[in-house]
Amino acid sequence: MNKFLFELGLEEIPADMIPKALDQMCDSCERLLGESQINFEGLQRFASPRRLVLRLEGLPDGQAEREEVVLGPSQSVAYDQDKKPTRALEGFARKGGLAVADIEVVDTAKGAYVSYRKTIPGRPLVEILQEILPKVLVSISWPKNMVWQESRFRFIRPLRWYLALLNNEMLPFEFQGIQANNVTRGHRFLGQAIIQVQEVDHYLDRLRENYVLVDPEERKAKITSEIEQVAPDQLHALPDPDLVGMVVYLNEYPTVICGGFDPKFLKLPQAVLVTVMRHHQKYFSVVDESDEIQPYFLTVVNTHGDPDGKIRKGHEKVLKARLEDSAFFWKADRKETLKDRVERLNHVVFQEALGTYHAKITRIRKLCVHLEKNEHLDTAALLCKSDLTTDMVREFPELQGTMGGLYAHDEGYPDEVCQAISEHYKPVFLGDESPSSRLGALLSVADKLDTIVGCFAIGIVPTGSSDPFALRRQAQGLVKVLFDLKLDWSPRWLVDLALKNFPKELKGQEITGTVTDFLEGRIRHIFQEKEVAYDVLNAVLAVDIQSVNDAFRRAQALAEIRSQPDFEALAIAYKRTKNILAKQSIELSAVQEDALADPEERSLFDAYRKIRPEVEHSVHEGDYAAALRMIAGLRETVDPFFDKVLVMTDDETLRNNRLRLLHDISQLFLSIADISEIVRERDEHYE
Amino acid sequence: MTTFQQIIHCLQEYWMDYGCIIQQPYDVEVGAGTMHPETFFRVLGSQPYKVAYVQPSRRPTDGRYGENPNRVYRHYQLQVILKPPPDDVQEIYLESLRKIGIPLEEHDLRFEEDNWEAPTLGAWGIGWQVLLDGMEVTQFTYFQQAGGLDLMPISAEITYGLERIATFITDTSSVFDLPWNKELTYGGVKRHEEVEFSKYNFEVADTDLLFQLFDLYEGESYRCLDADCILPAYDYCLKCSHTFNLLDSRGAISVTQRVGIIARVRSLSVKIARHYVEKYEQVPV
Numbered sequence: 001m002n003k004f005l006f007e008l009g010l011e012e013i014p015a016d017m018i019p020k021a022l023d024q025m026c027d028s029c030e031r032l033l034g035e036s037q038i039n040f041e042g043l044q045r046f047a048s049p050r051r052l053v054l055r056l057e058g059l060p061d062g063q064a065e066r067e068e069v070v071l072g073p074s075q076s077v078a079y080d081q082d083k084k085p086t087r088a089l090e091g092f093a094r095k096g097g098l099a100v101a102d103i104e105v106v107d108t109a110k111g112a113y114v115s116y117r118k119t120i121p122g123r124p125l126v127e128i129l130q131e132i133l134p135k136v137l138v139s140i141s142w143p144k145n146m147v148w149q150e151s152r153f154r155f156i157r158p159l160r161w162y163l164a165l166l167n168n169e170m171l172p173f174e175f176q177g178i179q180a181n182n183v184t185r186g187h188r189f190l191g192q193a194i195i196q197v198q199e200v201d202h203y204l205d206r207l208r209e210n211y212v213l214v215d216p217e218e219r220k221a222k223i224t225s226e227i228e229q230v231a232p233d234q235l236h237a238l239p240d241p242d243l244v245g246m247v248v249y250l251n252e253y254p255t256v257i258c259g260g261f262d263p264k265f266l267k268l269p270q271a272v273l274v275t276v277m278r279h280h281q282k283y284f285s286v287v288d289e290s291d292e293i294q295p296y297f298l299t300v301v302n303t304h305g306d307p308d309g310k311i312r313k314g315h316e317k318v319l320k321a322r323l324e325d326s327a328f329f330w331k332a333d334r335k336e337t338l339k340d341r342v343e344r345l346n347h348v349v350f351q352e353a354l355g356t357y358h359a360k361i362t363r364i365r366k367l368c369v370h371l372e373k374n375e376h377l378d379t380a381a382l383l384c385k386s387d388l389t390t391d392m393v394r395e396f397p398e399l400q401g402t403m404g405g406l407y408a409h410d411e412g413y414p415d416e417v418c419q420a421i422s423e424h425y426k427p428v429f430l431g432d433e434s435p436s437s438r439l440g441a442l443l444s445v446a447d448k449l450d451t452i453v454g455c456f457a458i459g460i461v462p463t464g465s466s467d468p469f470a471l472r473r474q475a476q477g478l479v480k481v482l483f484d485l486k487l488d489w490s491p492r493w494l495v496d497l498a499l500k501n502f503p504k505e506l507k508g509q510e511i512t513g514t515v516t517d518f519l520e521g522r523i524r525h526i527f528q529e530k531e532v533a534y535d536v537l538n539a540v541l542a543v544d545i546q547s548v549n550d551a552f553r554r555a556q557a558l559a560e561i562r563s564q565p566d567f568e569a570l571a572i573a574y575k576r577t578k579n580i581l582a583k584q585s586i587e588l589s590a591v592q593e594d595a596l597a598d599p600e601e602r603s604l605f606d607a608y609r610k611i612r613p614e615v616e617h618s619v620h621e622g623d624y625a626a627a628l629r630m631i632a633g634l635r636e637t638v639d640p641f642f643d644k645v646l647v648m649t650d651d652e653t654l655r656n657n658r659l660r661l662l663h664d665i666s667q668l669f670l671s672i673a674d675i676s677e678i679v680r681e682r683d684e685h686y687e
Numbered sequence: 688m689t690t691f692q693q694i695i696h697c698l699q700e701y702w703m704d705y706g707c708i709i710q711q712p713y714d715v716e717v718g719a720g721t722m723h724p725e726t727f728f729r730v731l732g733s734q735p736y737k738v739a740y741v742q743p744s745r746r747p748t749d750g751r752y753g754e755n756p757n758r759v760y761r762h763y764q765l766q767v768i769l770k771p772p773p774d775d776v777q778e779i780y781l782e783s784l785r786k787i788g789i790p791l792e793e794h795d796l797r798f799e800e801d802n803w804e805a806p807t808l809g810a811w812g813i814g815w816q817v818l819l820d821g822m823e824v825t826q827f828t829y830f831q832q833a834g835g836l837d838l839m840p841i842s843a844e845i846t847y848g849l850e851r852i853a854t855f856i857t858d859t860s861s862v863f864d865l866p867w868n869k870e871l872t873y874g875g876v877k878r879h880e881e882v883e884f885s886k887y888n889f890e891v892a893d894t895d896l897l898f899q900l901f902d903l904y905e906g907e908s909y910r911c912l913d914a915d916c917i918l919p920a921y922d923y924c925l926k927c928s929h930t931f932n933l934l935d936s937r938g939a940i941s942v943t944q945r946v947g948i949i950a951r952v953r954s955l956s957v958k959i960a961r962h963y964v965e966k967y968e969q970v971p972v
Contacts, residue, residue: 011777011798012797012798012799012800012815014800015799015800049797049798144802144813146812146813146829146831147831147839147841148772148829148841149771149840149841150771150839150840152839157813158774158829160774188781188791188796189791189792189794189796190792250797250799251797281821299821301795301820302795302796302797303792303794303795306795310793310794310820311793311794311795311820313820313858314794314795314819314820314821314822314855315795315820315821317822317854317860318820318821318822319821320860321755321756321757321758324755324756324757325755325757325758328751328755347941348941349941
């Protein structure tokens, strides 16, 4: 069995693109080997900023030998009436280099044919690897490519070398003017420029000797353990898994060092300090046990150490300049109040057709009045976008909202106002939390609703591939906030409310339905995450949604009762009812008691009349489980009804009366959910 | 003692020895070395070219009245264009850092993704910022387009931030303490300029006049183009760009206007580039 190692050497690849590219490279290698009938036992992958590496183990020497049946003419053509070989057969045998005697007859779907077996030798591994490696390289798709040479070949950064080793031998191949070799390169400054690798198994060690830890896991382990070691006593780094993931791919030989900054900068808000360190410098902040920020930072450097503190001093100097700048922004920004900045929003465009941010906050304020009459909410709505005009947010866009809250606090606004401003973008990303305060949530709802409805109104609708305003994420956030804070407005009402803020000419067509459907899609998504079964979801969403939480309570009640035997039978009965009613278009009058001819329909009517007010009451109270239990109780009378009573009788009076009864009962169901969507447990197996 | 001017001298010598033409700064206000005609025009077309020069670069919004130790209104760039880039272009660049006295094996140096774009020039490229102990000392770019035209051969652009490199080498904490030569500091030479221009850019500049000037420069540029005077047209295009920067630092340009003005300068530079290629591409340099 053979081992193969391939290292693609490049100029520095953007860190965030490395993991995906590495996977693509390895996946396509695996696929192409598979297509060439080459199996292997193990595939390992490594990467650093300058290299993508794959290592295969347990490779055969080549493809297995295979046998192929070569078909000739049909039996009737190959032999004449006397069963003597014809010239056609002789020709066929000659072509295969065989005697006529070696030819055999086989039965095929089309009849009997003459044939012979041919052994096809497998192609050697070397040849196959040479053939697929260029294809492997081309298969990597990068987010942004470049050209650098006459061939105009496009790749993420210039290709510089290939190391290709089969066991202990170089595997020759050429691609884009570069010859593969058995040579790799060490760390840019600490290692040798040219390193010969004699055997596949020597590779990792040879690189390690030259200060390249090519295994990302090894680098990550080194970084995480050093982060703990080098933090000052009693202090620790603010956990930041995303940042760890990033620095792993920025270094070939990572070492963590600790630096400090002048405590005078601790006067800056903690959010600003953390962002300054993270955003530009990729430093970890250091906090004490109560998560208070301390005047230190941890940085991951691309070298083996910093014996005389030169590197640390360099980083400290850079951070000082950054903090100096932020302090300048913090000071300069506060010379103008958030309220004065509101006017400036007249010059900041939100969306060309939807106007400026000033127009947006005007709409948000109108919305907020309908959500809750609250002076603080109105103030927060007025000021929530002012920080977009500050230098701090221009420099660190991720601080939008946060800065508004901080500046509002500095100007002495009540805490509710500051918190609402600060939280109103939340949830910012998938998995982020909703605002924790009620006013923050209301402002978040108004802002997102305005964006979604406005964009739909001017025809910006997310498609599979394009969603420039991130409307899906906005809608997801909106629904999540409604759900988490139990804000009981119906999506339809909210959409209509937001639509009133846009001039008629903007709305090309009736879009309430489109937007509510879009929101419903997001509700569906959130419920699925909460493991609501899809049929329950369909049943609940088939009736008008009162509010996200109300729909969820219905779903819970339905999920609870669905497994009971009474309910299952009832669902079937309801489906029947629905089918019958679907075919009727006649106007129905009220049920006439004296026209209830059969005892079965009489008892169904009595049962219905008895539970109706109770069901309505329970539904009104939101106790859907109780309502459903009562409806399920109808089963005792429904089953005999369908067994004994002929609904579609020729007698029109009787027929209409029965249809009316069924209709009334189905309305009772529909006040909760359309249970005809519920799939019976048995059916489900066949889905 | 190492001085600012020694570092510049040393880098110029390095690139001269490498075979570059050593050019002089351009005499029209520019925001970056890229806008020097020796970059903007030379990267177009098929002729190989190697050039290096210092370019004082004006960025009105970066002015801090001489008070911020690391930001100045007018800083110095050393710009190198290698067309086409050699295969070991990164190593050649790194060697220049050793040459000016930076022992790289004792420092933390990284190439971090930073794709450069100059919308007013219709130019963009792919590359990195080079971080030395966390400080961005160089912008390294493989030009892909200039004047809206696809480039071939590609040019590598290496732009050193001279103040940053010099404060790094001389271990000074403020750019104003940087020794320019043995007698004078950077602050001694430049502080008045920083204070006065910051005041002018942020407080004094007459925005009505600047808007008028912008229109006038733009008109003159088109007139030059019509008269087949491409290089003069480019001068006026640069003046438009600088005027726009001044207006920007006065906070006189709204976001909407900004898009429109950038588009105007861009369409000018795109036309200039196209004319230049049509006129000179067949003529060997």
